[in-house]
Amino acid sequence: MIKRFRLLFFALALFISGGLVGGWVAGGGMDAMAAADSALPVQELRELTEVYSLVKRDYVEEISGSDLIARAARGMVSSLDPHSSYLDVSEYKEFVDGLTNQEYGGVGTYIGMRDNWIEIIAPIYNTPAYRAGLNAGDLILKIDDESTQGMAVEDAVDKMRGVAGTVLELDVLPAGGKTRHVELVREMIVTPSVLSSLADEEYGYLRITRFQNKTLDDLVAGVNRLYQESDEPLKGIVLDLRNNPGGYFLSGVGAAAIFLPPGVTVVSEKGRRQEREKFFIADSDYYRDLTDPSALQDVPLVVLVNNGSASASEIVAGALQDHRRAVILGLRTYGKASVQSLVQLRSSQGKSALRLTTARYYTPLNRNIQARGIEPDVEIKQSAVKLEEEGFTIREGDISGHLENSGEEAENSGEEAEATAGTETSEDITNDRAAGDSRPPFIRDDDYQYDQALQILKALAIAGKQG
DSSP: OOOOOOOOOBOSOOEETTEEOSOBOOOSOOOTGGGOOSOOOHHHHHHHHHHHHHHHHHSSSOOOHHHHHHHHHHHHHHTTOTTOEEEOHHHHHHHHHHHTTOOEEEOOEEEEEETTEEEEEEEOTTSHHHHTTOOTTOEEEEETTEEOTTOOHHHHHHHHOOOTTOEEEEEEEOTTSOOEEEEEEOEEEOOOSEEEEEETTTEEEEEEOOBOTTHHHHHHHHHHHHHHHOSSOOSEEEEEOTTOOOBOHHHHHHHHHTTSOTTOEEEEEEETTOSSOEEEEOOGGGTTTOSOTTHHHHSOEEEEEOTTOOTHHHHHHHHHHHTTOSEEEESOOOOOOEEEEEEEOGGGTTSSEEEEEEEEEEOTTOOOOTTTOOOOSEEOOSOSSOOSSOOOOOOGGGSTTOOOOSSSOOSSTTOOOOOOOOOOOGGGOOSOOOTTOOOOTTSOTTOHHHHHHHHHHHHHHHHHHHO
16 A cells, blocks of 8 residues: 655755755645546547557667656656656655755755756755855756756756766856856765854854755754853844755744744645645744743844745745744745645555645735745845846746746746846855954855844844833
């Protein structure tokens, strides 16, 4: 009998160049057979069988029957929307490994597809791709001199993975820029999902790089560590969700919940098969390991977002914005508000799976941000320096075949916008800072958004004293 899974995950992308591609939320486990609630279309199946027979018999090269069936399944599902897909045995294993933070040899990027090309959803912090200055929205035109036009994301993942120490060559087209050739040396990629550090001694900094199944535990540990290391109660926290493509759905719910009072709505979801909307509430389970849960209910909070913040990241930002719990600062988010269910297929004894879009999710004020994204309260570019060339930021609404917004026609999807700031290089990140500079070691020296977030926190602290 089929073993049912209830994996909750997100967002936008598909697989990493060596792992999960970011952000997927999954609804409940679905029984694959129960989905067939109507009679099979006999005539259409006859046509499919005829196509199968002709290809199997007459195609110029021999193809196994199992390969043809897998291709048919893949094509059927992937044509629905950018986030539905068929996962064969190896892909399914990679997907689960990505949720549990397994090591892999690669360069550290979340990737997806846009306009039939491979797109970088987000680079992973302190990986070869990050240090080479690859950014969200960059298109990968070639992998080791092979064009990616029409290449399946799964195939791109295979090509970008490899033995640590080997070289990967990419031709990359930045948003609004010129094509450049990049040579990267693969490493073993294991990234913590949460980074934490004190900032200016009295303020905390938390960066969630992606939402995995243990991210909430890591976040709680990071919060507890900040309060332990600070000599005085924290005056504010910067929560950085930039370039976070999403991941495990419940981790996103929990990340928002620990900053909200118990009992309030974090997010809701509604699908065609659901009789009613399902609500996810901030409850005591999310607080049980916090050293001082009440401290997080009142501490001033600024959340950093950009066009690489997707799915579970948008759940967090949307909940904190709707409850007026935080100032959202940066750029409009990606706009991926669909829910994927992951179902093991009994035909393969659960070794392959189907990832299918089954619902939309809504913020606490019932906003559907699909293909729209979340508008920040304070819009600030990544750099104070104006770019010489303006480009386009890439979001869900720009992707061919994206799920439409269930309400009014999506606003600004595809609208021209300012490009995010330039590249980041290894020279931008350093632990050897000038004496007295308490900036977290994983923050760039020229990170203008972070600087502004800290200034807002300091202003809020002063206002609190005067109030």
